Amino acid sequence: MKETAVAKTAWPRTRAWRQSAPRTAKLNVSNLLVYAAGFVVIFIVLCALMPGQIAPYSPTEMVMTDIMLPPSLTHFFGTDYYGRDVFSVVVYGSRDSLLIGLASVIIGGLLGASIGALSGFLGGIFDTIIMGFIEVLMTIPGILFALAIAAAMGPSLFNVVLAVALSAVPGYARVFRGQIISVKGRPFITAARSVGAGNLRIFFRHVLPNAWSPLLVMATIGLGTSILIGSGLSFLGLGVIKEIPDWGTLLSQGRGYLTVAWWMSTFPGLAITMLVLSVNLMGDKLRDHIDPKKSRF
Amino acid sequence: MLKTISIRLFTSLLVILGSLVLVFVIVYLLPGDPVLSMVDPSTVTPEVLASLRAQLGVDRPLYEQFGSYVSKALQGDFGKSIVNDEPVLPKIITHLPATLALTAASCFIAAVVGIWLGVLSAIHRDRWIDITARVVGLFGISMPTFWSGILLILIFSITLDWFPAMGSEGWKTLVLPAVGLGIVGAGFVVRLVRNSMLEVINEPFIVTLRAKGVAEKLVMYRHALRNALIPALTMIGVLSGELLAGTVVIETVFSRQGIGRVISDALMAKDLPVVQGVVFFSAIMYVIINLIVDLSYRIIDPRVRRSQ
């Protein structure tokens, strides 16, 4: 006869013990990072929406007596060669950087997703041709593609957006096509066909709702890439030429004064990095949330 | 196998031809008269404009322009620079070694740092080492190279004076740009290897290996890593393409005389034949690298090899 009685022995601290216990604590760290990222993004969006409320000085105000002052409490990011407050210029410059990133992700994403969706869903010869074309586009890396288009079309905000958007199209098309094809092969599509659902119904009610979430993740991370490419174009002098420079241009202007005023190029670059980093962190979180099994970053 | 190679070669040729069309189209079909964008029409006479047009061949019908461009390109003639009449191909070839050295060095840094951090990150999932590696990886892909390059110059050239800030002579000039570009690559590789490793670690065969009594180190470094690296290998092609493109920016930052610099100068000067030539050249390199990666992948991975 055996009775329920759990032996009360002192348990050794095995490896398993150590592995499982602090897990929750560690998760908090990455959650903290995501919250921090959220704050950064919100702050930068606010800068873009109402720079006047945030920037302490006018971005165009040149104070000839305050040329190239190092960072201080009155000028957080120092002043530049013209005596402008670098922090204020960076705050005002956020608008173009964000705009280029967002607009090109939306345009490129929609265009790429449409191509990919059609190609993947229709399949056959159409798919082969489209994908062949995409393959050709892929041979020219994003930034080179954007550079060539921007150079050919001349500097304007719209052209920069278009250049960045077009350079991202092949990537979106490929990913979304793959996603559509994988959803198309799942059993519930056969089930829908067997009850007599037509192609349009299957595409819009069954395939699309189950396929778009990875695209959302890709668009978030793509936003970071677009901001990088957009500011890269500006850095190389192919961006928008305006009175209030965007971050890439700002950085490029400051590069000449590296030995005497490091803050002029360092802070615009930091702004780009913080924005892109935050966007990427949020994209990774989104991916974890959508696809917890394949927890990536 | 031979069949696969020949099919692959054939499609690669098609892709190269396609990118030739693409390059041509980008430059000539987009709005704006290439000649007008090269010179200021108010300062030159119509005769000069006409002769420029004739020199570029833009006065002829489009298909003729394309036909002659392709036939010349196939003979290695990519035209001449508008700025200084220099033939494009020799110009590319002289500037190529500096860029290749940079790409190779940054690829090496990306692979070593990326794989190392990626594996550590996956094995110690959700621990401090993982979080650190993930943040480092994220920084890598989030920093614009023109900024990280400038920071490197600021720290290692201006402040510490260890490496030169510009130039393309000697190995010392290679270090900073290679690190700057390598950081980006490493960011990609860390993420890739970590994901790949995590997927493999959840495969049932890992349980079998443990049930066989294989040491955990061997399970990870001999079995899991090998399985994880094979799919990661396919990304080398994309990565080297991105790094090659990244040289455009980084060579400008470090004033290196490579083809990245050539193209950014050509873009500024609207020197279209040079732009065309370089873009097309990089497309060919990209196709060749991918072809090699793809074929070697088929040899290395027994799963792909079987299905042929």
Next chain:
Amino acid sequence: MKALLEIEHLTVKFATPKGWLTAISDVSLTMKPGETVCLVGESGSGKTITSKSVMRLIDYENGVIAGGEMKLNGVDLVRAPQKSMRTLRGKKMAMVFQEPMSAFDPVFTIGSQIIEVIVGHKMSNREKASERAVDLLRRVGIPEPELRMKQYPGELSGGMLQRAMIAMALACGPELLIADEPTTALDMTIQAQILQLLQELKSEFNMSILLITHDMGIAAEMADRIIVMYAGQVVEQATAVQLFEQPHHPYTQGLLRSVTTLDSDRGSKLFSIDGSIPNLFELPTGCRFHPRCPHATEKCVKESPPLLNVNDRLAACWYAEDIAEAELWLNPRTEGPVLSEKLIVRETSEAEPQIADHLFEIEGLKKYYPLGKSILSRHSSSIRAVDDVSFQIRKGETFGLVGESGSGKSTLGRVIMQLEKATAGKVSFAGQQLTDMKPSLLHEKRKEMQMIFQDPFGSMNPRWRVGDIIGEPLSIHTSLSAAEKKSRIEELLHVVGLNPSWHERFPHEFSGGQRQRIGIARAIALNPSFVLADEAVSALDVSVQAQIVNLMQELQQNLGLTYLFIAHGLHVVRHISNRIGVMYLGKLVEIADSEELFTHPSHHYTRALIASIPWPDPSRKRELTAISGEIPSPASPPSGCRFHTRCPAATVLCKNEQPELVEVEREHWVACHYPA
């Protein structure tokens, strides 16, 4: 005799995002040397966790031993560090897994993976290890072992890989072999081969086997002792003969009855255990089986029964003695869930189906998939999934279709449903040709023929509510108003035995059996005359399987449905079908009345299939008769009779000439030159 493995009061917990999950609690078992012990249970019973705990593999899956003792030959397995566990694993105790295809590292050769164990445990040097590996592969019945050593796992079939896995497990001569559902992923005939092999090897290598299975038949064939687990606990432990003779726990009784009533004739209701297996996060109080137990009392709800010694065996039930003595357990229960009266009954007058009426006539049906068509090679080969098949399905009957994987039975089903285009041949439905019908007409016809799928979860759009899933055919084919549709959906839910208010829920909120009920509700929503059930119960647990089969039979009677029931589980097919067709490599080789087929199988393949069913009766233990070999690739089927490569009665004639399907007796068709 001294015990080899002793487990006492073992409790294992897992760290999950939702908190600690107690997967098994208070599990005790002992194994003597040379003994075969079967751990039987349905999904979530904790049988796999128990085996992984013995190997301490749970450490890598966030599992922790929260209490209890485990000893192998006196060596403490609970406190041993991983380093010393490693010297035991693979050497003193080895494991064989369920999915041989994914249990090998795909990028190393079979040989190197076997050598790795031998060398890793310092049993011998590399050369000797290689020789031993070849010997082992030969012993487990792998042809050309030297060649296989150099092959990668992807190049071998599932059956061959499982043999190789067994060879690898035996490499260091373990004292304990743990086999976790070693045949579940394999075909019937291969399963019989592997079980036979395990039995031979057990005495040859002088080891004990802990066999984990959900199949009472396998347990009866293999086990000396059987341990039944339910929801993470041991509920009964007895010798195989004892257990099958007089099960003491109501759960064991239920399991055995749902298996044994399968032998009974069609029409009688299958015994089923009500309800579903509990979720480990929401375990019932007291006895974990009480919500499903017909004998449950207040005491069962409040207090958990300990595993007590009753009549020379162990059972965890407060009333074990009374229940066992009642000896009523085999009497089939007559009452079942009564179907609602207000069901829209279709053709109720046709209680006796007119046998002569054919609903489906299939003639010379072929489905080829092109293979390796390329620009460079002119000749294109193809996989002949279905190759010249003709048969009829009568109105109101259930036609069963059986065969191993690769026989083409599922493809045949999909081609009949016009979900895939036939390469050649005709399918006519109620006198109308479907194969060349205009799409608009075919769309109309779809109302009449619906389908139930193998994977109920996969066959539902995960983002839709259950009500919308069931209502989809209604939205497509009818113009019901929202209110009408809702009431129809609620009615359908009621009919399939679910709560009508659940239409707001999502598929992931249901258990496997409930999902299959939802799938059935969708299939009957339009009052079809024909339903194709493609492996509809194969993925379900035994106790739930019976519920679904009963539901399908009730619906057939009330709605006058015709079924095409595709399955590889012969037992279920026999119970549910009027007539059965047997497929092998794209060909129908035998068609007969269900009872006739089982009592007088004519084709040697059918005979082999029936012989390979493990019998759930240890007293009738017999030599497992397995046919040799494996099903060849449908890309290059053997000449003549496709079965001749594996047939015991094959002659030159069989190799050269393909036998036609002929009527050997009334209503009994066989395609064999030498029918038995």
